[in-house]
Amino acid sequence: MTKVPLPDPARLRGTDLVNVGLDGLRGRPMRAALSAIGIAIGVAAMVGLVGVSTVSKAGLMAQIKQLGTDMLTVSAGATLTGQTAVLPETAEGMVTRIPGVAKVSAVGAVTNATVRRTDHIEPTNTNGIAVQAARTDLLESLSGSMQSGVFLNAATSKYPAVVLGSVAAKRLGIDQAGSHVYIAGRYLLVVGITNGLPLAPEIERSALLGWSYATELGFDGHATSLYERSTEGSVQSVRNVIRETVNPEHPEEVQVSRPSDALTAEAAANNAFNALFFGLGAVALLAGGVGVANIMVISVLERRQEIGLRRSLGATRGQIRMQFLTESVTLSALGGTAGVLLGLVGCMVFAAVKGWPLALPAQAIIGGAVASVLIGAVAGVYPARRAARLTPSEALATI
Structure with missing residues (x-):
């Protein structure tokens, strides 16, 4: 008996992969928003706290320049x-x-x-x-x-x-x-x-x-x-x-x-607090990442039928894995973007109230954005692998 070769699975383009990943978020907007808030709080804390320190330092340096050394x-x-x-x-x-x-x-x-x-x-x-x-x-x-x-x-x-x-x-x-x-x-x-x-x-x-x-x-x-x-x-x-x-x-x-040495030392002391502020933000980011991982695991359990149907229609394990990983990274990236914006607003308000020059904390902005993506990737690895291991029969058995 001659075996008929199976056709190669269809490849998902990058845009299709993103759309599939976003479908899971659009289907559960409230849950996605609550999960993103955890990431947003962590990034906002990092950007805001480091930003306040950066603005304070810029204000002190401007004051020193004005008063003279x-x-x-x-x-x-x-x-x-x-x-x-x-x-x-x-x-x-x-x-x-x-x-x-x-x-x-x-x-x-x-x-x-x-x-x-x-x-x-x-x-x-x-x-x-x-x-x-x-x-x-x-x-x-x-x-x-x-x-x-x-x-x-x-x-x-x-x-x-x-x-x-x-x-x-x-x-x-x-x-x-x-x-x-x-x-x-x-x-x-x-x-x-x-x-x-x-x-x-x-x-x-x-x-x-x-x-x-x-x-x-x-x-x-x-x-x-x-x-x-x-x-x-x-x-x-x-x-x-x-x-x-x-x-x-x-x-x-x-x-x-x-006297200007004391002001200079005060400005330098602000740098010592940056590590502490980064640590506080990292703790909040970690809590947000755990929340994202938890939501993604629940999402896999709730969407077993969807996974089984897609596997039956020819989706590969890799495509299922990338779908959930994309969803997790997107969720964290959205939260990170919101957190960066909140942190920057806090910096601008603080600078305006103090009358100091606005100094944006570039390291915190980049670090917060990168950290949110990495947190999303790490948080999505286990749920994505778990979804990919489901066979069509296992996934559809609950229908």
């Missing part, structure tokens, strides 16, 4: 016996002689004075606000601006006038110039309130008096901090000699810092 802060350290050191009265003038120095300003602590809203408030309730004498060019040296009123000038620095830092004003409940505060047994007129000073946060928490007037309240005339601006190319050379210039006899009692 050319400022050094000089302050009194401690003596060998552990006591607080004192900067010489000549320190400010000596620093101006260093080549490359553009401007120098200073503040000095008025140690025996506190600031309160009224004299009815306990003297011990200082709200963490320091009283300091300030030079009239301090705001210019810090590249600061005024929120309300004016800064100290040649006239007001000789009279009972005070300028509040932004934080100090908020703690005292003052939002504009013209109010009075109680300092060292007398009321002083608030002539101005500064905006935030990222390079000198200690000034934000201070009440600033004129240098001349502060001596009437017991100020000893010694600066406690100097704020020096250099040309961009001479910052390091100035830093190398400024201790010896300020206090030639005891340079070890002088502390020198570069």
